[in-house]
Amino acid sequence: MVSESDEAIVSEYTLNLERERAFRIIAEHSMLLKPGPLRMFLNRPGGTGKSRVINALTDFFQQRNQSRRFRLCSYTGVAVKNIAGMTLHSALLLNHCAKKGVMTQTNHDLVSMWQGVDYMFIDEVSMVGSKLLVQINNALCRQLEIVGCLAE
Incomplete structure (x- = not known):
């Protein structure tokens, strides 16, 4: 290949x-x-x-011509500027997500934002603590309906 x-x-x-x-x-x-x-x-x-x-x-x-397939994210705004990406909180609407199983407008927005995205790269991941990592995983699992997520 x-x-x-x-x-x-x-x-x-x-x-x-x-x-x-x-x-x-x-x-x-x-x-x-x-x-x-x-x-x-x-x-x-x-x-x-x-x-x-x-x-x-x-x-x-x-x-x-597949730029849509990936998203660049980071924890801090400074790092985001360096990679021309988004903060993790903005990319995954972490401050707005409802509890698992409840489809709110925020969840619909999240699904729409991530449609066609297959890869997320987190730069400066050393700044991401375990609690935030679980939130990231849960947000991705919720909107992608992934079986076998890390938190399950």
Whole structure:
């Protein structure tokens, strides 16, 4: 499934073996006909190229005219500005979500916002605590109706 354009992206962003592996896992997953959920955590110290992987994936999806399939998010407004994304609270309407099983206008808005989105990348994930991670998971599960969510 590796194309010349994928190789060009790997080269352009000088992805080392570890970053290249993460890039390829996501790229290949995105080409599957009916992929299951993909949960990946890139945990490295600051300045080791995690954002480089996100930038490479941004190009990957843009080259395929599939930018709609992913959403860039972060915990803080400063980080959001750096990645041209959205805060987690805005992207998932975390301050507005109703309890599980109750479809409110907010839940409908959330479903609409995420229609066609297959991947969410969280930059600066080290700032996300366990409580917020559960809220993120629950919001995604609620609107995507994913079976086997982390919180279940």
